[in-house]
Amino acid sequence: MSRNRKAGTVTIIPNLSIIDIAEEGKGVGKADELVVFVEKAVPGDVVDVRIVKKKKNFAEAVIEQLHKPSELRTDPFCQHFGTCGGCKWQHMGYESQLKFKYNNVEAALQRLAKIDTSSMEPILGSAENKYYRNKLEYTFSNKRWLNKEDMAALDAADELEMNALGFHVPLRFDKILDIQHCYLQAEPSNSIRNEVRDYALKNNLSFYDLRNHEGNLRNLIIRTSSTGEVMVVLVFAYAAPEEVNGLMEHLKATFPEITSLLYILNQKKNDTIFDQEVITYAGRDHIFEDMNGLKFKIGAKSFYQTNSEQAHELYKITKEFAGFKGDELVYDLYTGAGTIANFVAGSVKQVVGIEYVPTAIEDAKFNSNLNGIENTIFYAGDMKDILTGHFIAEHGKPDVVITDPPRAGMHTDVVERLLEMEAEKIVYVSCNAATQARDLALLKEKYEVVRIKPVDMFPHTQHVENVVLLKLINGIA
Known part of the structure; x- marks a missing residue:
């Protein structure tokens, strides 16, 4: 291996072979015993890299020269690639992305849970790997992220538009990348966002200052559905009533296809809206999603999988793994808006859903009523506090547990309760293979893993869902 050379205080590693890809789209190479994470590198590349950060056992680097491009490399289709925090695998073909996502899941299960993945x-x-999302959230800022071309223009003209409506630049909470076209959500998403920005600039509405917490416009949320309905939520900070009404009326007139036009007045120092009043300006306060003949109400605060079509596939796999016969009692943990619970309800005796967020449980109950489903029951509260021995005695021991926790995985108290319950089957759906593997390692005390299937919900990102079926050892299946 070639030795490192230094140019002044800059460390250059020549002819580094990229052998893997890590989270956040960074290629992985090895120089002697040093693991090097390289921005925008693809497995198969041979590159000279410049070290930008060095720790004891690893370093971070950028490409100085690409000697041999990988066969897996492809041209990014988005003008914002490399600066925007999303779609970080866009420089690699989709089939290759799937291969490395599979490998990452397999490695996590083998390394952390010692599971046989053969x-x-x-x-x-x-x-669909473009325009697949049904929800995007944008941020207004009076401090736009400036690239090299912007800085050159600023030096020449001493004046540059600093307002932005877009996404946070990674690791810079107060810098927003102004988005011109996003390939994540289909029209009218881009048209609505650009029109909101243009109206605000023409009418001197101030963009939010993320450091000083002042300004008129704060956030924009756009939700779409497979039924063709559109929700737009404007979040204002310190706007006057006439400023709010002016923008909302403009959107109502310009985009008659908007089904639900809402706004929120948020003057807190964080962007969360779950504790804020949502005001309906025009249309309904919700839109409807359709899945397999079931209708789901989606409000401004509702949780729903952001890839509608792939969510249907995920739930079909979950249902298949469970292998329902029709007489099962099912516990659906982390049920959200009850999407999985209502999806499987027609195939079982009863579903008991538990979720931390009270508004999500209200949506779950509404969705059951909307679809004439009478064999679901839902509870709101902290999972480890609700799922007690008394609760199980009251509702019965489940035959099947479906669990779909957040990225942090399940609390150890919840895992302990699952071991005590001894349900015949557990179907574990996860968006984080590492925390899933951690929990599976604990469940191995009484369960064996019998099926594993990754599902890609988020093309061009490192994220992947994984479905695992566990069966009680010596249990009846």
Whole structure:
């Protein structure tokens, strides 16, 4: 291996072979015993890299020269690639992305849970890898992220538009990348965002200052559904009533296809809206999503999988793994808006759903009533506090547990309760293979893993869902 050379205080590693890809789209190479994470590198690349950060056992680097491009490399299709915090695998072909997502899940299960993955099933790719999201959240800022071209223009003209409506630049909470076109959500998403920005600039509405907490406009949320409905939520900070009404009326007139036009007045120092009043300006306070003949109400605060079509595939796999016969009592942990619970309700005796967020449980109950489903029951509260021995005695021991926790995985108290309950089957759906593997390692005390299938919900990112079926050892299945 070539030795490192230093140019002044800059360390250059020549002819580094990229052998893997890590989270956040960074290629991985090895120089002697040093693991090097390289921005925008693809497995198969041979590159000279410049070290930008060095620790004891690893370093971070950027490409100085690309000697041999990988066969997996492809041209990014988005003008914002490399600066925007999303779609960080866009420089690698989609089939290759699926391969490395599969490998990452497999490695996590083997390394952290010591699970035999020889029977792991092929990853299910997303039929659509552009315009697949049904929800995007944008941020207004009076401090736009400036690239090299912007800085050159600023030096020449001493004046530059600093307002932005877009996404946070990674690791810079107060800098927003102004988005011109986003390939994540289909029209009218881009048109609405750009029109909001143009109206605000023309009418001198101030963009939010993330450091000083002042300004008129704060956030924009756009939700779409497979039924063709559109929700737009404007979040204002310190706007006057005439400023609010002016923008809302303009959107109502310009985009008659908007089904639900809402706004929020948020003057807190954080962007969360779950404790804020949502005001309906025009249309309904919700839109509807359709899945497999079931209708789901989606409000401004509702949780719903952001890839609608792939969510249907994920839930079909979950249902198949459970292998319902029709007489099961099912516990659906972390039920959210009850999407999985209502999806499987027609195939079982009863579903008991538990979720931390009270508004999500209200949505779950509404969705059951909307679809004429009478065999679901839902509870709101902290999972480890609700799922007690008394609760199980009251509702019965479940035959099947479906659990779909947040990225942090399940609390150890919840895992302990699952071990005590001894349900015949557990179907564990996870968006984080590492925390899933941690929990599976604990469940191995009484359960064996019998099926594993990754599902890609988020093309061009490192994220991947994984579905695991566990069966009680010596249990009846």
